[in-house]
Amino acid sequence: MQGAVGGRRMPRDMSTDDKAAVEKLHKVYGSMKEQVGRVIVGQEEVVEQALMAIFCKGHALLVGVPGLAKTLLVSTLSKALDLSFKRVQFTPDLMPADITGTDVLEVNPETGHRGFRFVHGPIFANLILADEINRTPPKTQAALLEAMQERHVTVGEHTLDLPKPFFVLATQNPIEQEGTYPLPEAQLDRFLFNIVVDYPTDEEEREIIRRVTSPGGEELGPMMNAEEIVHLQEVVKRVPVGDHVIDFAAKLTRATRPKEASAPEFVKEMVGWGAGPRAGISLISAAKAHAVLRGRFHATTGDVAAVAKPVLRHRVLTTFNAEAAGVTSDQVVERLLETLSPKEEIAV
Numbered sequence: 558m559q560g561a562v563g564g565r566r567m568p569r570d571m572s573t574d575d576k577a578a579v580e581k582l583h584k585v586y587g588s589m590k591e592q593v594g595r596v597i598v599g600q601e602e603v604v605e606q607a608l609m610a611i612f613c614k615g616h617a618l619l620v621g622v623p624g625l626a627k628t629l630l631v632s633t634l635s636k637a638l639d640l641s642f643k644r645v646q647f648t649p650d651l652m653p654a655d656i657t658g659t660d661v662l663e664v665n666p667e668t669g670h671r672g673f674r675f676v677h678g679p680i681f682a683n684l685i686l687a688d689e690i691n692r693t694p695p696k697t698q699a700a701l702l703e704a705m706q707e708r709h710v711t712v713g714e715h716t717l718d719l720p721k722p723f724f725v726l727a728t729q730n731p732i733e734q735e736g737t738y739p740l741p742e743a744q745l746d747r748f749l750f751n752i753v754v755d756y757p758t759d760e761e762e763r764e765i766i767r768r769v770t771s772p773g774g775e776e777l778g779p780m781m782n783a784e785e786i787v788h789l790q791e792v793v794k795r796v797p798v799g800d801h802v803i804d805f806a807a808k809l810t811r812a813t814r815p816k817e818a819s820a821p822e823f824v825k826e827m828v829g830w831g832a833g834p835r836a837g838i839s840l841i842s843a844a845k846a847h848a849v850l851r852g853r854f855h856a857t858t859g860d861v862a863a864v865a866k867p868v869l870r871h872r873v874l875t876t877f878n879a880e881a882a883g884v885t886s887d888q889v890v891e892r893l894l895e896t897l898s899p900k901e902e903i904a905v
Contacts, residue, residue, distance in 0.1 A: 571795060571854050578792045582612075583852030589637050589780050596633045596777065597626060598768065599761040606752045606867050607634060607726065609846040611786065612793050615749025615839070616705050616725040618690075618871060625754045626765075627728050631686045638786060639779030640683035641720065647693035653700035656680050657710045675715055680704055683720050683783060687727035691737040701725065702744055722786050742830065742874065749839050750864075751871035789849075796845035797855045805858045805897070806840040809865065812893050813873050821896055827879035827889060832872035839868045862898070865890050 571579070586608070593604055603619075607630070610617040619627050628644060635642035645656055658678035664671050679685070680701070687701060704710050705725050709718045727748070745751075757765060811817050814831030815824055824831070844860035866887055873886040 571792075571797065575792050575795055576854055578789060579796075579849050579854060580852060582789055582792075582849060585780055586850050592777055592780065593633055593637060597630055598765045599757050600626070600630065600754065603630065603752055603754055604634070605850065606750050606864075607631075609843055609850065609864070610726075610749050611638070611722065611724050612789055612846045612849065613749055613839075613842040614722070614790050615842065616727070616747065617750040617752050617867075618745070618748040619726055619728045619752050619754060620731050621728070621754030622732055622756075623730060625756070627754060628686060628688065631684060631726050633777060635684045636777045637780050638684075639782045640722070640724075640786075642684045642686070643679040643682040644686040644688060645679050646688045647690050647697070649692060649694065651693045651697050653697050654678070654712070656697065657700055657704065657712055660713060660715075675712065675717070677717075678710075680710060681717075681719060683722055683724065685723075685725045687725055689730060690727040691729050691739050694738055698738065698740065698744065701727075702747055705747060720783070722783060722790065742872075745871045746833060746835055748871065749843065750867040752867055753870075793842075793845050793849055796849060798841055798845065799855070799857075802844070802856055802858050802861060803841060806837050806844070806861050809861070809869075809893060809897055810834070810837040810840065812897060813869065813889070821893070823892060824889065827875055827884050828873055829876040830874040832869055836869060836872050840864060843868055862894050865894060 589608075590601065590604065594601070597604065607617055607619075621627060632642055632644075634640075645651075656678045657680055658676050660673040661676050662671060663674050690698060690701070704719060704723075708721075708723050709716055711717075756762075810832050812820055812824060812831075813828060813836075814820055815828045817831075820828075820831075840861050841856070843864035844856040847860040847863050848854075848856045869890050870886045873889055875884055875886055875889065879889075
């Protein structure tokens, strides 16, 4: 039911079918974490954020030093979700046609007739790992970002739809920047999440060494398929959100902008450029997925707070003075959440 209380619009309840889909996903998610954990040691937060991005029809940037199993993580998720997977290693000589595909001239040996045939590139898969996206020139980056946004590829006179679901997980090495092409802020904004992959704990690192140097390995079976994922993406869209949750997401987004009169003083001092409207949209979309993975039928301000860092860390640009003082965008977001924390919080 949808109504109004005190001039505020109340969210509509989910249908019985949608609730059943949420409950099923919650159960599958619990089993999926257990199965993925047999291959990937730790990184539970990274796995959850990647899944949230998939169910939001978004894309994610994965930032971490080499050797943290980023490729293994994505390929493991593709097996668990029964999705086609392709890995593209981005290099300075990679051209747009190398990822989108191109027309090739063929000659029929029987008739001698010549004609063009389109050869699909690696981007025609459900799950794409764009490895070290900042190592390829802007022209190739733009081709990938166009496919991410439009979900189709244009080559010559052909416009071809990409498979559903379509998800890009692009990696960046935060250490080596020499000879790279950093993504501009406008292109970073196209990614729903910026997921940080950190070093494992002492115990996790010992377990990683033990598993990798031992014979055999875990084989994962599919726990979901593409059709179910597409359906769940629509279910996530229909998760109800109250006006106060939208107000909180909008207020949090606007508070990151140093030129806003309502921005806190520490933001005006430490932030050079704040988040745009797409950040607010991403906060609500991700909050819905966060709630669904926990088996809940509505999103709250607690869900918004839980996804604030991966949504905002690549959209909040700190000043030179802040960087010199060691202040990160994550710390800015943490202070904002403390400042703008709603009166009623829920466990996340």
